[in-house]
Amino acid sequence: MQDYSPIANLDWSFRSYLNRRLAEKARHFDHEDVPDYAYGMDYELRRKLDAIPGLHSLAEKLNVTIATTALQELNRTAVAVTPNQFPDVYEMACTCARRLGMSVPNVFIVNNPVTNAGAYCADDVQPVIQINSGLYERLTPGELLTVIGHECGHVQNNHMVYQNIVSIIAGIGLTGVGARYPELAALLTQGTTIALYTWSRAAEVTCDRAGMICCDDLEDAYRALAKLMYGATFKEQEIDYNALETQLEMQMGNIVRYDEILDEHPSGVRRIMAEREFAACGVFYAWRPDLLKPDSLQRSKEECDQRCKKYINLTSKSKRR
Ligand SMILES: [Zn+2]
Numbered sequence: 001m002q003d004y005s006p007i008a009n010l011d012w013s014f015r016s017y018l019n020r021r022l023a024e025k026a027r028h029f030d031h032e033d034v035p036d037y038a039y040g041m042d043y044e045l046r047r048k049l050d051a052i053p054g055l056h057s058l059a060e061k062l063n064v065t066i067a068t069t070a071l072q073e074l075n076r077t078a079v080a081v082t083p084n085q086f087p088d089v090y091e092m093a094c095t096c097a098r099r100l101g102m103s104v105p106n107v108f109i110v111n112n113p114v115t116n117a118g119a120y121c122a123d124d125v126q127p128v129i130q131i132n133s134g135l136y137e138r139l140t141p142g143e144l145l146t147v148i149g150h151e152c153g154h155v156q157n158n159h160m161v162y163q164n165i166v167s168i169i170a171g172i173g174l175t176g177v178g179a180r181y182p183e184l185a186a187l188l189t190q191g192t193t194i195a196l197y198t199w200s201r202a203a204e205v206t207c208d209r210a211g212m213i214c215c216d217d218l219e220d221a222y223r224a225l226a227k228l229m230y231g232a233t234f235k236e237q238e239i240d241y242n243a244l245e246t247q248l249e250m251q252m253g254n255i256v257r258y259d260e261i262l263d264e265h266p267s268g269v270r271r272i273m274a275e276r277e278f279a280a281c282g283v284f285y286a287w288r289p290d291l292l293k294p295d296s297l298q299r300s301k302e303e304c305d306q307r308c309k310k311y312i313n314l315t316s317k318s319k320r321r
Pocket of ligand 1: 150207
């Protein structure tokens, strides 16, 4: 009887592994390492921020300081996630890293009831993701996976360079980033401040897409955002998308929509609607062919970005199409 092993002819060499990884990278990243899932406005606006004299160099220096400090502070005050400590979260970080094709970030669980998470990263500083205890306790494992994926998106897209400045202007931020260097905010013109906030909201769309690429079920991605709106303090709620669209209609027909000009994130309703657009984009299924269903739409990235813009742009009027 002849021995047969189904893996006998597989090439296990490091060169073969490397070639597969490089081919995968070439498929999803351009020559500047921009992932194909990124929301176009994110990089478009970032190029404009880069062109403001002195801003990028200041932001980079600040980012290295903050990322280094955050790692040390979290190591002093929070619990580091390891294969033996919060192994469920560790496994999620590994899953996200594998699905996005990046290295596994350091993750810390912080004693903070606010349902929030954050990321820190800079050149030559190990990426760090902070998960607040309030988030860990209120989200299901599937929802938490998408949030960790979202934070991995911030790392993969190097968002922290400008995100720290936005936190300082807003006077917020995890591990007290916003409380530091308050005098820096005074150096910025009002136009630069608004440009930074506008970019920040576009960057969040990119990271919501990263979270979707990491999820096991798209509903987890939508529900996680809904929970950030209603707090998830009572029990699980079904999402009524028609009702959300009605909420957004009302929001867009009112002057109050401009309150978002100085918000780091788009409103929760806008984010859910933008996510649903990405769920009908071919790029999403190029990353996650296993989630493709017979009735899934696969629009082009350009069309998807255009449709998202109508949800994210504050001056858009009617959302219902
Ligand atoms: Zn974010």
